[in-house]
Amino acid sequence: MTDEPDASLEPESDLLSGSGLAAEKAKRLAKLDTLRAGGEEPYPYRFDRSHTLGEVRAAHGSIEAGTETDAHVAVAGRMMLKREQGKLIFATLRDRTDEIQLFISKAVVGDDAFGLVADLDLGDWVGVEGIVMATRKGELSVKVQRLRLLSKAIRPMPDKWKGLTDTDTRYRQRYADLIVNEEARRAFQVRHEVIASFRRTLHGHGYIxxxxxxxxxEAGGAHARPFVTHHNTLDMTLYLRIALELHLKRLIVGGMERVFEIGRVFRNEGISTRHNPEFTMMESYQAFADCSDVIALTEELIVTAARDAIGTTIVTIDGEEVDLAEPWRQARMIDLVEEAIGVAVHPSQPLDQLRSLAAEHGVTCAPRWGTGKIIEELFEATAEHKLVQPTFVTGHPVEISPLARADRNDAYLTERFELFVGRRELANGYSELNDPVEQRLRFEDEQLAKDAGxxxxxxxxxxxxxxxxxxxPPTGGLGVGMDRVIMLLSGVHSIKEVILFPTLRPEVF
RNA sequence: GCGCCUCUAGCUCAAUGGUAGAGCAGUGGACUUUUAAUCCAUUGGUUCUGGGUUCGAGCCCCAGGGGGCGCACCA
Incomplete structure (x- = not known):
């Protein structure tokens, strides 16, 4: 990872004859001087592009081999490959939309311009004017009449065939990863489509x-350790948010009725293939709705996003095909635990009974845990890992759900769900607790836990x-871990593959 | 935080404890229809860092650093 000394500071003589990164950079820097001496600016300010490469292909993709059109285009992009063939040069130009071959003939551009093209390096940005044609083999090409260097690359690109594979380098130098790894570009395209789809669906339902x-x-709305910061002028401690919930519900109080926010939240916890300290949540709140409405919305959001982002509702999870369009299972947490261990559980049961049950299944209980927390731990230890097919786990105990409304039929449980797909929790929602007196009592319980450490x-x-x-008002709320939805739909196994710049230790230069 | 794995040229990868190599990129040469162009020639290394064992360490041992995976915490 360590770079060699900056070539620009080294005397040229030794480096220009050598190899290695420092020599390579020195050679390219020397080309800048040569270009400037010849009146060519290697970093011009702008270029007038007439077509993207995708537009060129759409308009001329079917022309006959060995023919030229009279279409004059100005295109721009990065030179990815170069094939020199005597007095001809073929190059692969890539822009955001496509790749197209450049056909550069010495006879057409003249000796000087041909020399400039021959001096281009892989990775250079160029702007080209020319005629759309197809080679004898039928490859759609732009026959270059004029070529301008738009930006000189001083650093060599990664392997043109294998790309970058070292994950450390890929995440630290995402720019290089994006240049050479198609799959990386694709994952972030999926990310964009999913987020855009969520917005469309919510707008369609009248959310703002x-x-x-x-x-x-106060870092509320979830159970997580926050990042702590300090405001100088106010001389006060502030916390980066761990959830969006409490502010959004204030807006429902204000009468906005349907609101959502897509934004970054921060949790000062472990980093793993499923966790990044900053990640993206979507939370929505709808007045006059309850948990069942939110369940329906969740399913609609994710199925629609699948269609929009990947064109199918079928995803592969650990080699298993799952069709998201099938109806999603709903099951109470206590029933899933019973299913897993063969014993009925309920938060109303004696604490000691649940403690010994937990011990039987390898769950070590903290002294302050109540029956609800133990049931949640039992669920995580025995049932959660089985939830590959989309499953709404419902009826979380009140103890672990301080902002959710109690189940209208069972005072120990809440009208809450968590959505699991592929053993991962993707979403969480509930009928919102709107009784201020009960909410205060719940907060006070939280305060006791906080005081207890x-x-x-x-x-x-x-x-x-x-x-x-x-x-x-009666309100249904939803929180969705966007990164995990995007992981599911793009088929990647690490959250770092869907976050452009994941959190890493600082690089040592 | 703990356990296991990993780190070699710009990139991708080799090298039973015995002179560190290849492909790509680069450099020089040939080539007017190539497609990862091809062909000939060729440059390039503090093997992550610091100790140790050994006649001899990229390889073995210890410590440290980066990363990956798993566990824990969590979404």
Whole structure:
């Protein structure tokens, strides 16, 4: 990873005859001087492009081999390959839309310009004017009449065939990864399509997009350790948000009825193939709706995104084909645990009974855990890993759901769901707790846990209670881990493949 | 945080403890229809860092660093 000394500072003589990165850079830097001495600016300000390469192919892709059109185009892109053939040069030009061959004839461009083309390096950006043609073999090409260097690449590109494989380099130098790895470009295209699709679906249902603070006085809305920062002028501690929830529900109190936000949240926890310290959540809230409405919305959002982003609802998970268009299973957490261990569980059961059950299944209980928390741990230990097909796990215990409304038929459970696909949690939603008196009691329980040393617990958010006192209508809320949805749909196994610049330790230069 | 694996030329990869190699890129040459062009010639190394064992270390041992995977935490 370490670079050699900056070639521009070295005397040219030794380096120009050598090889290696420093020599390569020195040679290319020397070309800049030569170009400038000849009146050519290697970093011009702009280029007038008449067509993208995709447009050229769309318009002329079917012309007959060995023919020329009279279509004059100006195209631009990066030179990816170069094949010198005596007085002819073939080059592969790539822009955002496509790749097209350049056909450069010494007889057409003249000796000087031909020499400039021969001096181009792979990775250089060029702008070209010429005629659309097809070679004898039928390859759609632009027969170059004029070529301008648009930006000189000083550093050599990775292997033209194998690309970059070292994950460290790929993530640190995403620019190089994107240049040479088609799959990397594709994953981020899927990402764009999924997010655009979510927005369309939500707009279609009358939701409006909002932006709420990232700097929070109290990091609430989820159980997670926050990043802590400090505001100098106010001389106060602030936390980067761990969820969007509490601000968005304030907006429902304000009468906005349907709101959503797609934004980054930050959790000061481990990094893994499924976790990045900053990741993207979509949260939506809908007045007059409950958990069942949110379940329907979740399914619609993800199935629509699949169609929009990858053109199919069939995804492959660990070699298993899953059709997202099939109806998704719903099952209560307590029933899934019973299914897994053959014993019925319920938060109303005696604590000791659940503790020994947990111990039987390898779950070590912390002293402060109540029955609800133990059931959740039992679920994670025994049932969660089986949920490959899309499954809405419902009925989470009240104890682990401080912002969710109790089940209308079971005071120990909530009207809540978590969506699992491919053993990964993708979404979470519930009928929102809107009773300010009960919410205060729930917060106070959280405060006790926090005082007892639970650094993921939050305290009482007095302003949020005040908002509830103005009246939160019946509301259904949803949170979706966008990165994980994108992982599912793009078929990659690490969250780093769908985050352009994942969190890494700083590189040592 | 713990365990396992990994780090060799710009890139992709080789090298039973015995002189560090290949392909691509680069450089020089040939070539007016190539397609990862081809052919000939050729440059390029602090083998992640620091110790140690050994006659001799890319390889074995110890410590450190980066990364990957798993566990834990979590979404």
């Amino acid at each position: 997009e909002v932006e709420t603070p990232m700097l929070h006085v 639970d650094d993921e617990a939050t305290g009482v958010d007095e302003d949020y209670i005040r908002a509830l006192e103005y009246g939160l």
